[in-house]
Amino acid sequence: MRIVFMGTPEFAVPVLDALVAAGHDVVAAYSQPPRRAGRGKSLTPSPVQARAEALGIAVRTPLSFRKEPEAIEAFVALEADVAVVAAYGLILPQAVLDAPRLGCLNVHGSLLPRWRGAAPIQRAILAGDTETGVGIMQMEAGLDTGPVRLEGRTPILGKTAGELSAELSAMGARLMVAVLDDVDAHPAVAQPEAGVTYAPKVDKAEARLDFSRSAVEVERQVRAFNPAPGAFFEFQGERVRVHSALVRHPGESRDDGVVLDDALTIACDEGAIRPLLVQRAGRGVMTAEELLRGFPIPVGTQL
Known part of the structure; x- marks a missing residue:
């Protein structure tokens, strides 16, 4: 499949690796721009950018699709079958969501509709949830409101956010590959209307x-x-x-x-x-x- 990958932190890297290992053609990787980090405050690429470049994948780092119409045009011109999104961190306008033949599929680290938003793993731990998971969601304009094609679950027990993030990332990578192997076998199922909670960014x-x-x-x-x-x-x-x-x-x-x-x-x-x-x-x-x-x-x- 011809895929555009969109992600930024370490959570997203195993998903990118899984797509490449499965033989898909990742034609471009999108990531947030390099940030200043470390004692020298030098510009540092995101984990996804670093990994994509190591794999020989072209990387694009727009600041905003909404403020850069040329970025939307460049995305559409890729003529992707699907965009795979994992903790990208930028809002995708409708023109981007609609451009790939199969739309945009997101790896989300919670059991939707619980913990929609930026920090689902941390919020699940703070709330004392006993179980969490990851879902492959068909993206739409709302905040994590799209239907889910495949879901995995795991107990939280005494895990840290780092441990849980690594587990859910690996699980999400496996589930995404399974969905792409046979999209028709994994129809998009609407999220329940009850039980919606939100996971704001950690301050x-x-x-x-x-x-x-x-x-x-x-x-x-x-x-x-x-x-x-x-x-x-x-x-x-x-x-x-x-x-x-x-x-x-x-x-x-x-x-x-x-x-x-x-x-x-x-x-x-x-x-x-x-x-x-x-x-x-x-x-x-x-x-x-x-x-x-x-x-x-x-x-x-x-x-």
């Missing part, structure tokens, strides 16, 4: 651990924001990132945010949280015990 401020919540909710914050933007608390003006944590003393209520013992157990509105792996700015990941040896946080401290 970095949400990553500050909120000890006025229950320990269960705080532990979800840790997993939802791992690896990015990284859950954290502050002590003496320094940010301490928490990579993993355990819920302790379930059901007990104490003063929110107080350090309870020399293992860095922190009281929450209900129960307590014990960070396991942490990281100071400019340092590597370490255990809480290692942190406290060089950066003491006394029992009774209010965080």
